[in-house]
Amino acid sequence: MARVSPLQAALALFVVLALVPPIALALHQPYYLTFLSRVMVFGLAALSLNLILGFGGMTSLGHAAFLGVGAYTVGILIQNGISNGFVHFGAAIVFGAIAALVIGAVCLRTGGLSFIMLTLASAQLLYFITTGLKQYGGDDGFSFRGRSDFGAWLSLSDDATLYWFILTWLALATLIVHRTVHSRFGLALRGIRSNEARIASVGLHAYRYKLAAFVLSGTICAIAGALLANVAQFVSPSYMHWSRSAELLLMVLLGGMASVLGPLGGAAVFMILEEGLGHLTTHWPLLMGLILVLVVLYARNGIAELAGGLRGRAGIVR
Amino acid sequence: MITPGLVLIQLLNGLQFGITLFLFTAGLTLVLGIMNFMNLAHASLYMVGAYYAVALGSWAGYFVAGVLLALPATYVTAMAVEWLVFKNLYQRHHLDQVLVTFGLIMIFNEAVRMIWGTAGLYVTVPEFLSGTVRLGAGALYPVYRVVIIVVGCAVAVGLYLVIRYSRIGMLVRAGADKPEMVEAVGIDIRSLFRAVVAFGAALAALAGALTGPLFSVEPGMGDSILILALVTIVIGGIGSIRGSFFAALIVGVVDAMGRTFLPKFFASYLAPPVADAMGPATGSVLIYLLMIGILLAKPEGLFPVKVR
């Protein structure tokens, strides 16, 4: 069987994804549209996490914080009467970048376990701050009417349009992350992941590179958050709970950390499992946990490796 | 109204919570320091211990019996989990450990729901411990909480002595430092690790069993205390029992005092809606800020174990 290049595979994937709305509507299954929209949103978040995790070697247990930042930015703006989409996404990007800069600047001063715990603490901080925002629903969060309004450009109130909007962001992010990973910066970042102790002796200050990757990653995740708010028309502190961050880690792992698009596959698998198991039994968390344990113990490199399709470069070495 | 009595009560609450937190954290930090193993499922063993205590207590008819029986029950459960799952993870990335133990949390939470229902179990403080004791400044404090503080301190002292002065303690410390050497001397390091995990779980079970009457025994009860335990470990120094002890007390007191007094503080200086919004959350926020601050100043924690 002829080997397909990663580029061709990715293009094919995006074409297929783009065809979903008309098919779903023709089959009178609009639910799939919403479901796949969510899959792509979390896929985007997982993809952003993989930039720092798979390629940068930074295990962040607080990445969901950026989802929350993006989502709450949109939610709060809408709640206060601002529905302009450009403002929503512009603000989400700005706040996401600032949050990532601040959190990254603090957390990256350490490494290993301390880094994991600090990222966790940072996300918990944001979580608790949002639970305290009584006027925005506190613990329960709040739902709202309407989505980001881009005026004459496009109307996201139509689910299919929203779907393509998300797909576009996903494609854009894939391109950006792909170029970044293969660039000189990406080479340095992968070098840092491979052997951080060595990197200083070639004249590079690891902190700077890790922070830059962290900021890029957090910003993309905040965009995912803004998209999530649009899909769900609901925001709550649970978007930032540490179990959410763990789920993102899981999606990355399931999809394989060696490729840019692997995490999207991981998100799909996770969410399909969640849905599917949910239909099967009310005790689906048990099965989910079991699958998780077994996959991590025995199928470490995820579905990308199992599928054998995507070329895995720079695999994770213990 | 902030009275000396209120302050004293909150201080003691903080101590009580801190001691409980320490019992939970001790096992976690030991396993982290010795086997470099990040065990989130420790929260599940705490929960299981609390459930065992209530179930066994009602079967035996005595609260104390329940607490005591829960310890070996949890010990055995932990050994089984270690043998089935943990032992495959010691050589792996922390990421793998986090994910697997997270999966275990999901499994345990659901299992507990299946066996005992979603609402949890209800247990009350036994009669003979349910009085109050008079403190200075005219405050009354529940006897039971005092008992927890006393028991916790006794266990802490015992633990310290064992680790410092006993052969087992020496083995544990040696195993932390150079597992290959301990093996070369003929000790089965696998059994040692298993015992450490199980013992830590038993400590957590004690914490869970004792606090059952105070807080609800329900699915997922260990998850929030887990996060605080991680904060405690980081503040105290990974692998340091002594560090966990003092850090846990600090966290407990800051948490209790912060929750109670910060809202009042804010209320007197800020407009009511803002103060309302800020108060409760700020108590928790304070702990995280504390951790971040300490980590930045002293990355190895307050009482680091190894000097690298």
Added chain:
Amino acid sequence: MIASSALPLPARMNEPGSGTSASSDATGADTAAVLSVRGLVKRYGGLVVTQGVDLDLRRGEVHALVGPNGAGKTTLLGQLTGDVRPDAGHIYFGNRDITALPVHRRARLGIGRSFQITSVFADLTVVENALLAVQAHAGQSFRFWQRALDDTRHLAEAQALLAHVGLAEQADRLAGSMSHGEHRQLEIAIALAGRPQVLLLDEPMAGMGIEDSAVLTRMLLAMKGTVSMLLVEHDMNAVFALADRISVLVYGQRIATGTPAEIRADPQVRFAYLGDAEFAS
């Protein structure tokens, strides 16, 4: 410039800490020294690992640092690379006090190093290892768009470096999959990518078989003159083959410095190595 009290210059014969050198300024510093250490002290708890060491690395020379186990050679080297912070004393690179400079800044200045335990970027290919070092030296690692491997100029330089150390054939192999000797060669290539004036080598012959050692020794000999090298080494064959001068470190103190012949003849050195058997041949 350097304000120090009793500054021993590279000693002659058996008297460390005394004597003068032909080219020195008023403070007694060797002006041809590309790297100078003055009064370096390092303590770990109660143990003084580096006791007021003075050392000069002359331009173009190969200077070996030897001594019995526990002498503090690695710690001394660590202070020169920047991995270890001295408690007292100064390190000068030419005229510049680099004592407080972090590792990556020293590397940018032109101080390269190799590691005792082989340290390459195992997950990257061999050519990526070299390319990373070359691009880092060129200050171009913070670029996000163009593919790293499309950087033709630096890629050519990286490939030339690999050819120089004999790894041209292995360019596309994963660095982690090579033999120990090949790792060493790659390490030298990475270090050379930084166009260093000074190379600090931490036991380069460690773990090498006879053949590999010979290859590496030849490579280092070929670099003599263009790069000043300070190497910590136990393999005395390599030391005598390579070194212009040798300094002997015992219990954190430099007890002798001189040519190989001088050191071989030095009774203090023999005592330090052989203990009571002072006059054993």
